[in-house]
Amino acid sequence: MTKLWKKYILWFAQEHVDFRVAEFESIVKLFNIQFRHLTEHRLKPFWMVEFPNDETALQYASRSVALRSIIELYSHAHTIPEFHERLRAHVDLHRGELNVHFKANSFKVTVETYNKHFSQREKVEKIESMDYLPIAGAVNLKNPLVEWWYLEFWGMDATAVPATPEDILFGRMLTQGQRHLIQQLSLKQRKFIGNTSMDAQLSLLMANQAMVRDGDLVFDPFVGTGSLLVSAAKFGGYVLGADIDFMMIHARCRPSRISQKVRDKDESIRANLKQYGCADRYMDVLVADFSNPLWQTRIAFDSIITDPPYGIREATEKVENKSNAKENTRTAEMAHYPSTSHYSLQNLYADLLQFSATHLKLGGRLVCWLPFHRDDYDETMLPQHTHLRLVANSEQPLAGNTARRLLTYEKHLEYSDCPSQSIGGAPTQDFRDRYFNTNCAVESRQERRMRKAALREEGRLAMELRGKLHIDGRAKKCDLNKARFD
Amino acid sequence: MKLSTYNFLTSMAIKGVKVGYPLKLTISKKDVVESEFNPVFIERLLPKLDWSAVYGAAQVAELAEDIPATQPENISDDEQLLQRLHHLLFEIDVLEGQMECPETGRIFPITDGIPNMLLNEDEV
Numbered sequence: 191m192t193k194l195w196k197k198y199i200l201w202f203a204q205e206h207v208d209f210r211v212a213e214f215e216s217i218v219k220l221f222n223i224q225f226r227h228l229t230e231h232r233l234k235p236f237w238m239v240e241f242p243n244d245e246t247a248l249q250y251a252s253r254s255v256a257l258r259s260i261i262e263l264y265s266h267a268h269t270i271p272e273f274h275e276r277l278r279a280h281v282d283l284h285r286g287e288l289n290v291h292f293k294a295n296s297f298k299v300t301v302e303t304y305n306k307h308f309s310q311r312e313k314v315e316k317i318e319s320m321d322y323l324p325i326a327g328a329v330n331l332k333n334p335l336v337e338w339w340y341l342e343f344w345g346m347d348a349t350a351v352p353a354t355p356e357d358i359l360f361g362r363m364l365t366q367g368q369r370h371l372i373q374q375l376s377l378k379q380r381k382f383i384g385n386t387s388m389d390a391q392l393s394l395l396m397a398n399q400a401m402v403r404d405g406d407l408v409f410d411p412f413v414g415t416g417s418l419l420v421s422a423a424k425f426g427g428y429v430l431g432a433d434i435d436f437m438m439i440h441a442r443c444r445p446s447r448i449s450q451k452v453r454d455k456d457e458s459i460r461a462n463l464k465q466y467g468c469a470d471r472y473m474d475v476l477v478a479d480f481s482n483p484l485w486q487t488r489i490a491f492d493s494i495i496t497d498p499p500y501g502i503r504e505a506t507e508k509v510e511n512k513s514n515a516k517e518n519t520r521t522a523e524m525a526h527y528p529s530t531s532h533y534s535l536q537n538l539y540a541d542l543l544q545f546s547a548t549h550l551k552l553g554g555r556l557v558c559w560l561p562f563h564r565d566d567y568d569e570t571m572l573p574q575h576t577h578l579r580l581v582a583n584s585e586q587p588l589a590g591n592t593a594r595r596l597l598t599y600e601k602h603l604e605y606s607d608c609p610s611q612s613i614g615g616a617p618t619q620d621f622r623d624r625y626f627n628t629n630c631a632v633e634s635r636q637e638r639r640m641r642k643a644a645l646r647e648e649g650r651l652a653m654e655l656r657g658k659l660h661i662d663g664r665a666k667k668c669d670l671n672k673a674r675f676d
Numbered sequence: 677m678k679l680s681t682y683n684f685l686t687s688m689a690i691k692g693v694k695v696g697y698p699l700k701l702t703i704s705k706k707d708v709v710e711s712e713f714n715p716v717f718i719e720r721l722l723p724k725l726d727w728s729a730v731y732g733a734a735q736v737a738e739l740a741e742d743i744p745a746t747q748p749e750n751i752s753d754d755e756q757l758l759q760r761l762h763h764l765l766f767e768i769d770v771l772e773g774q775m776e777c778p779e780t781g782r783i784f785p786i787t788d789g790i791p792n793m794l795l796n797e798d799e800v
Contacts, residue, residue, distance in 0.1 A: 405717040407724075428717060430681065432793075439790055470711040473766075474681040478793040482689035482800055486697055489684045489724050511691075511800050528796045 195226060195240040197263040198247055199359055201302070201341065202256050203369060204235050206395065210256045212582035212598065213398050220401040221249045233346065235304050236359065238263060248365055253425070255394040257367030261339045264361045270319075273358040278322060285324075291362055292323065296330035299338045300363075306344040306351055316340060320360070337363040368394070374466070375420055381465050382457040384415040384438060385446045385503045392586070392596075393421040399582060399598045400493035400557045402427040407473075409491045411480045411545070414438055414504070416459030418495045423463050423471035427492070431459065431475040432484070434507060434530070439477050444671075481508035481533060481541055490551040498538055500561040500594075501622030508533040532635070535561075535621050539573040547577035548605050555581075556599040561621050564591050577603045592625065677773075677791045679733040680765040683725050685791070687777035687784070690799050698729040699775035699784070701736045707769040707789075713762050719752050721765075730764070737768050 202210060211232050218225060223246045228238035241247045244262075251260050265277035281288060301313040308316070317340065327335065343357040375390035377383050388396070396418060402408055404426030410418050413431025415438065423429050437443040441457040463472045478484050499506045507530035539560070546556040556578065562571065564587075572580065572595075582598035623635070646664070653660045687696035727747035734743040742760040751757055775784045775791065782799070785792050 405714060405720055407721070434794065436792065436794070440788060470714075474678055474790075476677070476681070476685075476791045476793055479689075479795065479800075482795065484686065484689060484793055485684050486686050486726065488726060509795055509797050509800055511797055528794055531797075 195242060196244070196247075197228065197238060197240055198364070199261040199263050199266075199339075199341070199361055200237045200239060201258045201261060201339070202235050202237070203258050204304075206256065206391065206584075206586065207233055208584040208586070209395050209596065212584050212596075213254060213256050213395055214250075215582070216399050216401055216598070217250055217253045220253070220398075220403065221246070223250060234343065236341065236343065236357075238266065244364060251365045251367050253398055254367045255369060255371060255391055255398065258369060259339070259366045260364045261341075261359070261361040262364050263359065266357065266359050268357060269354065270358060273360070274319070274322075277320065277360055281323065289324075291336045293326045294335040295327045296334045297325055297327050297336045297338060298329065298331050298334035299340060301340045301342075303342040303355075304344060305346065305348060306342070306355075316342075339363050371421075371424065375424065377417070380417075380420075381454075381461045382415055382441050382459065383417070383446060384443065386497070386499070387415045387417040387446075388497055389417075390421070393418050394424075396495050396557050396596065397421040397425050397427070399596065400495045400555045402493060402495075406492035407490075409494050409549075410496045411494070411542070412496050412498045413459070413475055414497075415441075416462055416475065418497060419459065419472075420462055420466060420468070422493075422495055423468035424466060426471070428471050428473050429463075430473040430491075432478040432480065433475070434477070434479050434509075435504075436477045436527075439475055479509045480538075480545075481510075485549060487548075489549060490554070491549055492551055492554050494546050494550060494554075494556045494558075496542070496557070497559045498535075498542065500625075501535065501620070502561075502625055505530075506533040506535060506538060506622070507531065543573050543575040543578060543599070546599065547575050547601060550601040552601055552604055554601050556597075556601075558597055559594045560597055561588070561592060561594040563621070563624055564593050566624075567593075572597065575599070577601055577605055677770045677786050677789055678766055679730075679737065679768050679770070680721065680725075681791075682733055682770075682775070683729045683765070685775065685793065687775075687780070687782060689793075689795055690777060690780055690782055693777060693779045696777055696779060698726065698732055698778070700778060701733060701770075701773065701775055703736055703770050703773040705770075705772035706737070707771050708767055709769050711762075711766050713759060715752075715755070715758050715762075718758050718762055718765070722751060725765075730761075734764055737764065739764055739768075 224242055226240040228240060241250070247260050251257060264280045265273055267273035267276050299317045301308070301316050320340070339361055341359040342355040344355050345352050371394055372391045375394070377387055377389060400408070400422070402422045402425045406427040408419070408422040408427035408429050410429070410431045413419065413433045416431055419429040419431055433439050435443070441453055445451065445453050459475050460469070460472050463469050509528045510531045512531065542558060543556070550556065560572065572583070578599040579602045580597060581600045584596045585593050586596065587593045650660045682699070682701060685699060687693055687699060690696065731740070731743055731745050734740045743764060748754070748757070769789055770786055771789045773786045775786070776782070
């Protein structure tokens with residue numbers, strides 16, 4: 191069987207580059223698209239690939255957020271004369287089928303250069319150098335019927351720009367990627383957000399990694415403000431979330447916008463989905479502790495997308511039976527808020543993988559973030575589970591020496607309770623302890639709290655001695671918090 | 677809370693509870709939210725559902741005459757039943773109510789449409 195392949199340029203946005211390959215592979219797998227790579231260099235802002243036809247190329251573009259646009263390749267060369275020669279030859283060879291585009295009523299040529307800036311006049315000169323093209327229509331910069339792209343790539347290194355462009359490309363723009371969704375789902379306009387809401391681009395990437403498709407059941411066990419549910423619902427998933435934080439789920443926590451003093455009455459995760467026209471995709475959110483079993487065994491999620499708390503902006507906590515519980519002072523009619531204890535990241539990830547191994551469908555994906563200190567990183571620290579295979583691993587640098595990795599696991603074995611399963615990996619030291627102990631002082635959270643309390647007490651006594659009235663800042667803050675709920 | 681979610685929830689986290697399913701549902705305030713009927717999604721959801729709990733929920737929601745007590749075969753051919761299931765599972769929204777653990781009687785409240793499955797530290 192001979193197949194006619196078509197050549198395309200994938201022009202990417204040079205942002206979150208480490209996620210590009212993983213996203214491409216996920217989308218290609220999602221639609222079962224065949225392809226052939228023509229370029230080896232994966233960090234360049236463009237790839238040249240072959241797809242069987244326009245439909246498959248459009249399918250890929252219908253999901254990708256890393257992609258700016260797909261361009262039908264007409265000519266590619268490393269020097270300008272060679273480029274024009276090939277473009278001429280291509281146009282002559284395919285005159286019949288290209289005539290439709292050349293004869294279109296209106297057109298526009300976009301000149302895009304990477305790693306070098308050109309003035310408008312220079313760009314026009316570049317366009318005019320291709321005056322042999324049999325373009326018939328009129329120029330229309332706003333709404334052209336056909337959009338031609340002329341691309342020059344001047345290397346990756348801004349400090350060593352070469353004398354001539356490394357690659358020159360030309361073609362017809364086929365379609366654009368899904369980058370408009372980044373603005374559409376922007377957190378700036380979202381109804382309900384919190385301190386840890388995931389930015390729109392990354393949550394879209396996560397939904398792609400999870401291969402969410404229409405009619406999927408998607409679950410986020412650390413849902414927070416539901417930012418990951420938004421993108422999953424946008425791609426057709428039916429979304430379900432859980433979180434231990436009652437105030438967060440009910441949207442009564444402290445507002446995180448500086449201009450906002452109190453939460454609006456109608457803020458909720460459901461309202462967010464409604465805002466983006468996905469209200470039908472909202473299943474439910476509930477208050478639940480992830481460390482305890484909750485779901486009946488028949489449930490099988492198509493994917494689990496989550497961003498667990500790292501213990502920095504959101505506390506890592508769980509409900510636990512305490513052996514040294516304080517004396518029980520509550521009465522039956524008092525509302526009781528369960529006291530929570532620290533949920534170490536190691537345990538949290540072990541639980542998350544175990545949960546995914548049991549509650550994912552076969553072939554379903556778990557997509558989650560793992561924070562770490564870059565000094566510590568090596569492959570062995572990644573959490574592992576016998577029923578899950580790590581299929582992608584991309585890094586996003588965070589502040590200072592920290593970073594996080596987006597891990598994508600695929601369930602490849604039907605879950606069985608066999609004793610041979612091993613859960614390995616996970617960082618040995620808690621991310622939070624390491625984060626706040628930059629000088630490597632070994633001080634546990636408990637010790638630190640006691641030390642701070644002792645310091646406050648000392649200060650209070652000293653002020654009393656001097657006859658001054660002591661103001662307890664901590665108590666004041668607590669009172670302020672209480673007042674918000676009266 | 678939708679009744680599809682109700683179908684998935686158990687109280688097995690409570691110390692000493694073996695099955696904790698199905699929970700005893702009480703609805704004190706509900707709402708009907710219309711949503712788009714998606715037969716493919718319902719069909720995909722069917723094997724994940726426990727029919728006795730589906731029927732139980734229908735009884736509490738006063739829709740028992742719409743839903744057969746035992747799971748009929750070839751549901752996917754019965755468009756009307758799928759429509760009814762869609763209404764029961766996705767359009768009934770429990771705003772206020774509670775779920776009770778069948779073994780211990782522990783009550784999980786539902787407020788503002790959100791169930792609170794959190795346990796106290798002495799219950800886990």
